[in-house]
Amino acid sequence: MRFLLLILLCGSVSQSIRAQTHEKFQNAEVIYDLVSDNHGDQLRTLITRPKVSKARVPAIFFVGWLSCDSVEYPMGETDGFGTIFWRLIEQSGYATLRVDKPGVGESKGDCSSTDFLTELSGYQAAFDSISKYDFIDPERIFIVGLSNGGGTSVLVPRHFPAFFQMVLTAPILRASGSITSR
Numbered sequence: 001m002r003f004l005l006l007i008l009l010c011g012s013v014s015q016s017i018r019a020q021t022h023e024k025f026q027n028a029e030v031i032y033d034l035v036s037d038n039h040g041d042q043l044r045t046l047i048t049r050p051k052v053s054k055a056r057v058p059a060i061f062f063v064g065w066l067s068c069d070s071v072e073y074p075m076g077e078t079d080g081f082g083t084i085f086w087r088l089i090e091q092s093g094y095a096t097l098r099v100d101k102p103g104v105g106e107s108k109g110d111c112s113s114t115d116f117l118t119e120l121s122g123y124q125a126a127f128d129s130i131s132k133y134d135f136i137d138p139e140r141i142f143i144v145g146l147s148n149g150g151g152t153s154v155l156v157p158r159h160f161p162a163f164f165q166m167v168l169t170a171p172i173l174r175a176s177g178s179i180t181s182r
Contacts, residue, residue, distance in 0.1 A: 143156060
């Protein structure tokens, strides 16, 4: 009985520690915020701001992959996406913006039952929120689509700023080059 109690206690402490672990960067501060998708679920956004910049900075908006994994990497460069995030955040001098899907990380909802339009609405709401951060230069926004996000990313901006660039990593394309849906 004591052993079972100890296991349950250790499990809940471990889960509590994991839930409280957030990213910490040497060269950037992390701002946690919320946006709502078209179902009203509150989605957590992670915005990074370079610590040394006094002027407005360019921003990189990331559109994530298909799986229900968080875009937060508190343990650093644990995989390729973590490496992309950490190195750009620490070395580029750019702001970044990421959003967790419904039910992932501290976002509300259920990722496994999220449809394409709901997921897209979350990305669009996060992208639209860029204008509220006075340290981001709205004329220098880059969108990076990661994996499945390469196909989704072209649909994210509803209003195009004066300067706009898009980087697609592993987009879903047909031989003709047009974007397809799954």
